[in-house]
Amino acid sequence: MTSSFSVGELCRAGVLARTPAWVWLLGPYLLLLAATLLLPLTNLAVISVFRHNPNTMWVAEPTLANYTRLLDAYYVQVLMRTLRIGFITTISCLLLGTPLAYWLARCSRRTLAIGLFFIFMPMMVSTVIRAFGWMILLGRNGIINQASVEIGIGRWLYVMNTETAVIIALIQICLPLMVLPAMGTIEKIPLSLEEAATNLGAGPFALFYRVVLPLSLPGLASGALLAFVVAISVVVTPALMGGRTDRMIGNEIYDQVLTALNWPFASAMAIILIVLVVLLLCVSLWLAGRIGSWLVGPAVAARA
Amino acid sequence: MRPENSKGISLNVRELTKRYSDSVTIGPISFSVQEGEFFSLLGPSGCGKSTTLRCIAGFEQPTAGEMYLKGERLDKKPPYARDLGLVFQTHALFPHLTVAGNVGFGLTVRKLGAAEIKNRVGWALDLVGLRGFEDRMPSQISGGQQQRVALARSLVLKPPLLLLDEPLSSLDLKLRQQMRDELRTLQRQLGQTTIFVTHDQTEALALSDRIAVLSNGRIEQIGTPIEIYRTPASRFVADFIGQSNILEASVEGQDGPIVRLRLAGGHSLLARPHGATLRVGDAVWAIVRPEDLAIGRDQSTSGTQFAGRICDVEYLGEDTQVRIDVPGLTGLIAAFKTTRAASARIAAPEVQVHVDADDVFVLSR
Numbered sequence: 279m280t281s282s283f284s285v286g287e288l289c290r291a292g293v294l295a296r297t298p299a300w301v302w303l304l305g306p307y308l309l310l311l312a313a314t315l316l317l318p319l320t321n322l323a324v325i326s327v328f329r330h331n332p333n334t335m336w337v338a339e340p341t342l343a344n345y346t347r348l349l350d351a352y353y354v355q356v357l358m359r360t361l362r363i364g365f366i367t368t369i370s371c372l373l374l375g376t377p378l379a380y381w382l383a384r385c386s387r388r389t390l391a392i393g394l395f396f397i398f399m400p401m402m403v404s405t406v407i408r409a410f411g412w413m414i415l416l417g418r419n420g421i422i423n424q425a426s427v428e429i430g431i432g433r434w435l436y437v438m439n440t441e442t443a444v445i446i447a448l449i450q451i452c453l454p455l456m457v458l459p460a461m462g463t464i465e466k467i468p469l470s471l472e473e474a475a476t477n478l479g480a481g482p483f484a485l486f487y488r489v490v491l492p493l494s495l496p497g498l499a500s501g502a503l504l505a506f507v508v509a510i511s512v513v514v515t516p517a518l519m520g521g522r523t524d525r526m527i528g529n530e531i532y533d534q535v536l537t538a539l540n541w542p543f544a545s546a547m548a549i550i551l552i553v554l555v556v557l558l559l560c561v562s563l564w565l566a567g568r569i570g571s572w573l574v575g576p577a578v579a580a581r582a
Numbered sequence: 583m584r585p586e587n588s589k590g591i592s593l594n595v596r597e598l599t600k601r602y603s604d605s606v607t608i609g610p611i612s613f614s615v616q617e618g619e620f621f622s623l624l625g626p627s628g629c630g631k632s633t634t635l636r637c638i639a640g641f642e643q644p645t646a647g648e649m650y651l652k653g654e655r656l657d658k659k660p661p662y663a664r665d666l667g668l669v670f671q672t673h674a675l676f677p678h679l680t681v682a683g684n685v686g687f688g689l690t691v692r693k694l695g696a697a698e699i700k701n702r703v704g705w706a707l708d709l710v711g712l713r714g715f716e717d718r719m720p721s722q723i724s725g726g727q728q729q730r731v732a733l734a735r736s737l738v739l740k741p742p743l744l745l746l747d748e749p750l751s752s753l754d755l756k757l758r759q760q761m762r763d764e765l766r767t768l769q770r771q772l773g774q775t776t777i778f779v780t781h782d783q784t785e786a787l788a789l790s791d792r793i794a795v796l797s798n799g800r801i802e803q804i805g806t807p808i809e810i811y812r813t814p815a816s817r818f819v820a821d822f823i824g825q826s827n828i829l830e831a832s833v834e835g836q837d838g839p840i841v842r843l844r845l846a847g848g849h850s851l852l853a854r855p856h857g858a859t860l861r862v863g864d865a866v867w868a869i870v871r872p873e874d875l876a877i878g879r880d881q882s883t884s885g886t887q888f889a890g891r892i893c894d895v896e897y898l899g900e901d902t903q904v905r906i907d908v909p910g911l912t913g914l915i916a917a918f919k920t921t922r923a924a925s926a927r928i929a930a931p932e933v934q935v936h937v938d939a940d941d942v943f944v945l946s947r
Contacts, residue, residue, distance in 0.1 A: 468672070468674065470670050470672050470674035471674050471676060473639075473641055473661075473668075473670070473674070474668070474670060474674040474675075474676070474735075475676070475687065475691075476640075476641075476661045476662045477639060477661060477662070477664075477666065477667070477668040477736075478687050478688035478691060478735065478736075478739070479662050479663075479665070479688050479691045479692055479739070480662055480687075480691045481660075481662050484691050485662075488687070488690075488691070489676060492678045493677070493678055570678070
């Protein structure tokens with residue numbers, strides 16, 4: 279502490295100190311974002327309207343050919359399959375994850391530690407290893423089929439290299455992403471609210487959809503969104519778990535980048551994927567709001 | 583509201599026991615609540631009053647015992663089928679619903695028609711003076727208003743029994759007193775049978791028809807506020823309710839209805855025990871309320887006179903409390919209305935203290 283001038287005077291003297299706080303708080307991250315996201319994204323958008331050339335990769339001639347090519351029946355099919363797998367995975371994660379999240383949010387500290395360990399454990403193993411694990415379990419000569427043969431039922435599980443196998447593996451990958459945000463919001467719902475609802479005559483079902491569900495909707499929505507975004511952008515899982523016909527848009531992009539060396543077309547697909555994700559983000563947020571007010575609806579109708 | 587059985591028993595609790603571990607056990611607790619009665623469970627924290635209430639509401643499963651509501655077995659029903667009103671200390675309003683949505687919650691769950699819900703919500707909001715607040719969210723109203731919404735939310739269902747779990751303790755003092763009066767008026771007006779859990783003896787004394795004083799998981803005494811205050815059943819009750827001078831004594835002799843007690847330090851104290859049969863040599867507690875210790879000489883009545891020295895004076899506004907050291911008896915507490923005449927009597931430190939034999943309550947030790 280100097281006696282000749284106060285801290286306030288020091289601050290007033292410096293130009294840097296006059297800068298609003300958010301510049302210091304957000305600045306570094308915004309710079310990083312600009313360098314690693316905005317710049318490459320712009321690059322991607324620019325390349326996506328360039329014409330492909332087998333020798334030079336692209337020529338700087340503006341064209342929409344890369345986008346119109348996506349209207350081919352084959353690519354439409356890939357896109358639809360990607361969305362379908364994404365939706366089924368997300369809904370499965372919602373159905374499996376919501377009760378799990380509720381249970382984790384309401385269990386004792388000790389059980390929570392064990393539960394979280396089991397939720398996180400699959401995330402510590404690489405996707406490739408996990409896929410191989412599924413192969414050993416679900417394969418034609420996998421553990422389940424061999425055990426069935428041993429006990430005389432015979433081979434019955436033919437799920438490997440199908441869309442179902444892709445979805446099974448994706449559910450495992452996406453479930454923690456669904457459960458953690460959901461658990462976070464459910465935890466914040468005071469137990470006294472559940473008791474109040476019960477006391478007012480709400481059975482378990484009414485308690486869930488009139489109190490727990492509307493109050494945990496933000497968490498469920500963000501969890502579902504995370505699960506969906508991850509599910510539609512995977513590459514390794516459909517390549518290893520799916521068959522030749524179960525390719526997703528990630529696989530197409532991968533092939534165009536590394537095998538066909540057609541970066542303009544790969545860029546167009548990537549842009550479409552990003553646009554899709556952003557659109558779905560808006561739709562799901564809107565939908566969460568609608569579901570929220572619909573759930574609240576009957577009671578609001580009681581307004582005088 | 584229910585004149586046909588206004589004298590009947592609403593709730594009957596028999597030998598209710600809740601065992602948490604070998605060392606922590608609540609009960610056995612037995613009591614019954616009359617129709618239309620305002621019944622309080624009063625005790626310090628950890629005495630088991632909240633556990634008892636939660637057992638009645640169904641949020642705790644008693645280890646043993648039975649509960650009957652109007653003769654019907656209550657403890658076998660799930661909590662959502664008990665139809666009891668419960669108001670929480672934290673209000674526990676649903677943050678995603680409007681005031682009307684909160685008050686109408688129980689009606690909506692019971693699948694009543696929109697028109698009836700609207701009517702009854704209006705009736706309940708009228709009761710608590712919140713007509714016009716229907717569309718507000720709980721976050722947009724004050725703590726006192728939230729408390730009223732919580733009350734209306736229970737009352738709208740016309741519950742046979744209303745349970746209040748320290749509903750006033752989250753409010754500030756002025757508001758608490760105001761809500762206390764409103765609660766009492768409302769309860770009288772509706773004839774609403776109510777069980778009120780509190781650790782605040784002033785609230786319990788002011789509101790209740792009868793009070794059960796709990797300590798360490800047991801009921802110490804059940805009685806009207808006057809009974810509890812004037813004739814405490816145990817040293818704990820005497821100590822917990824209001825202030826008391828609790829003196830260790832033994833019975834020295836009997837003179838008609840008057841008993842002479844010997845206190846520590848060799849003092850004698852005359853008492854007129856009510857009901858209790860005492861024999862010479864019995865060990866007793868002599869209990870004297872601070873307001874019954876009169877400062878100044880008083881020759882008119884049968885009583886005891888002590889000479890002491892004022893060692894502490896505490897002004898509490900309309901009341902004054904003084905601590906008087908009598909040799910052998912440390913810290914007798916006397917209280918009186920702060921009038922000029924009374925204040926003049928404690929001008930000198932040496933005072934005479936007088937207590938009437940009728941004002942000494944004797945309790946076996």
